Amino acid sequence: MRVPTLTGLVTTSLAGIAALALASCGVPDSTAPIHGSLSSVLEPEELGDFQLCKVGTAASFTVTVNGGNPTTVNLADGECQFIVQNVIATVSVTEVADPATVLNSISVQKFFVNQPSQTLPPITGTNTFTQTVNGDVGVIVTFNNVPAGLGRMTGGGFQLIAGDVKVTRGFTIHCDLTLSNNLEINWPNNQWHIDKPLTSATCIDDPAHDPKPPVAPFDTFIGVGVGELNGVAGSTVNFTFIDSGEPGGHNDMAAIQIRDASNNVVLDIPLSFLDKGNIQAHYDQPHGNKP
16 A cells, blocks of 8 residues: 655646646646636646645645644645645645635535546635545645735626516625625616625635636625615625626626515525626725725
8 A cells, every 4th residue: 555645845836737737738838827826727647646726825734644643734825735646545634824814715626537527616614625535536625815805896797587587787896895895786676786895705716717817816706795675775685706707798607696674585596607798806906994
């Protein structure tokens, strides 16, 4: 049995991994690493690899292999490291929390023998991930952090739902919950608009989506807000907006659920592609709280 070892000697920059992967395919390296995003060409060298990546900010991780002694791994933004290669191993990684970084998610890409690769939905609300790899499974796990104030999202357009009901929206929202958070949603005989800052905002860089152009530190905005429905206060909205690059339209996605002041669901759009319009993630200009 091969004994798993921490590959502390193999910390590789995003550009280096991308270049190796592209070179192995005979394709020129035309990609460049960007802040807060991983290249789509990243793959384990082979099944049985566990690769740990970090985007958004630098971070330290506590890594345990097969229940052994914990080891510290430090990664810069856009950097990856092979934790084990070509072994059977259970790996647990825990991000050491940075109080200045408040938005966290984990994105997972799994690779299987004789099966298509899978990009799993982001995991939120945790900073630990555990996975067993072997000759049939490889994994890339990416810890995403978008620092407060770094990102904002704008958008418009519409989706058609049951009965060809047209639901339109327009918004400018910020990952840090401050300043100019505007959101309006309209459908026949109904209007909803935010009347206070967002209650919750989670900005995620999901490897399944690429917001470029322009370059942005995230692509998925998950939020909760309180506003007025047809002039009546106390209504809530839960939404997910996804920027999948240009042009928008059928590439970008949105999910919206609105409840009235009595908590009755009055609008429910599952995550689906836009019929027309655009959602755009951006870097945000630095700003502070204003009274």
